[in-house]
Amino acid sequence: MKLFACICVVFLLQSILSCGQGLNCDSLPMPKSYVVYFLQNGEKINIDGKLDDNAWQEVSRSHRFIDIQGEALPKPRFDTWVKMRWDSKYLYIGAYLQETDVFANQTKHDSVVFKDNDFEVFTDPDGSTHWYKEFEINAVNTTWDLMLNKPYLNGGFANSSFEMSGLQSAIYVNGPINDPLHKDKYWTVELALPLQSLVTNDSVARAPPKHGDQWRINFSRVEWHVRNVDGHxxxxxxxxxxxxxxxxxxxxxxxxxxxxxxxxxxxxxxxQTKFKRDPNWPVYTSLVAVYNAEKEFFSVEGYFTEDINGLNLPDYVRSGICAQPPNITVIQNYRFTATVQPLTKGLKTGHVQDDRLIWFTS
Incomplete structure (x- = not known):
């Protein structure tokens, strides 16, 4: 899925944490999380699309997919979930997509796959929001892999000439494809994404990752409403x-x-591993809140500001309850950099700038 129009919603942290009184900083809302286990003792995953390897059977499913706009929207009419594993070369992804009408028309590599029903993977290993990777696949194993230097809203460019060297993909469909006279049950996706390709141009993330490393990732499913017209x-x-x-x-x-x-x-x-909450999460959430507030301020006033009291920030960010209050530097009204320091010694200092880039320094 490329860029779709944003809806008028309030960012999660700002909508939930408008007041800092009584706030437990260790309970700041976080996105979904999943522990990815290394393939042990020579265990292998055969990329055939079927998800029947023991390596898949022994790990848990993700949470079921929900509407992109959040839990308040109606529950999807079909179930979708993923599983993940890794080894020294690949991030393995298995996805289950319940579906009664499996169709696919895109057959050329790097075509706009989301014109069909598809499954998509987005990875940002270093969490910078820049140089992230996107992968799309449909029910006939047509793929599209691309890299974006930054998000479209920040003037980003999608590089479709980027190729994940060594990528493996396979599809299994429980039923016919492109046949509206016969109902399907589901289709499954099996991927081996090369770790080295996923960290291309990243300044911090490494391949292979180490035990305990955390990456940002999300999955999307595009689902069209279709009908039978003269047998297609x-x-x-x-x-x-x-x-x-x-x-x-x-x-x-x-x-x-x-x-x-x-x-x-x-x-x-x-x-045997419990997901560990990132100790720098309060700094990260403050950076995101400052970025959103500066963009909102700019849309009204036409310039950025260094005055945090003039920004629509959650109280916990402005008052420094969970991290130090942000320090903002504006350059010629049209550029800004914000810095947030942690409250705990030994943690890293975070930075964000007007093109959404986020980074940390010691």
Missing amino acids: YEKVPGLPEDNWVWSPQYAINMHLPERWGMIQFSADAVN
Whole structure:
């Protein structure tokens, strides 16, 4: 899915944490999370689309996908979930998509796959919101892999010439494809995404990751309403596609990487690791809140401001309850950099600038 119009929603943290009184900083809302376990003792995953390897059977499913705009929207009419594993070369992803009408028309690599029903993966290993990767696949194994230097809303460019060298993909369909006279049950996706490709141009993330490393990731499913017209599928006129995701975006836009979910790599035995909350999360949430507030201020006033009291910030950010109050530097009214320091010694200082780039320094 490329860029869809944002809806008028309030970002999760600002809507929930408008007041800092009584706030437990260790309970600041986080996106969905999942522990990814290393393949142990020579265990292998055969990329055939069927998800029947023991390596898949022994790990848990993700939460079921929900509407891209959040839990308040109606529950998707079909179930979707993912599982993940890793080894020294690949991030393995298995996805289940319940579906009664499996169709696919896009057959050329790097075509606009989301014109069909598709499954999509978005990865931002270093959490910077820049140089992230997108992968799309449909029910006939047509793929589209691309890299974006930054989100579209920040003037980003999608590089479709980017190729994930060594990528493996396969599809299994429980039923016929492109046959509206016979109902299907589901289709499954099996992927081996090269770790080295996923960290291309990243300044911090490494491949392979280490035990305990955390990456930002999200998954999307584009689902069109279709009908039978003379024995073939056609999209129902006037109905937009549904967008279902693992971790909610709170807008019809996947290209907000700061809202993606989180995975933690584990080399422990399966099901023996608990996801660890990032101790720098209060700093990160403050950076995102400052970025959103500055953009809102600019849309009204036509310039950025260094005055945090003039910004629509949650009280916990302005008052420094969970991290130091932000320090903002504006350059010629049209550029800004904000810095947030942690309250705890030994943690990193966070920075965000007007093109959404987020980074940390010691």
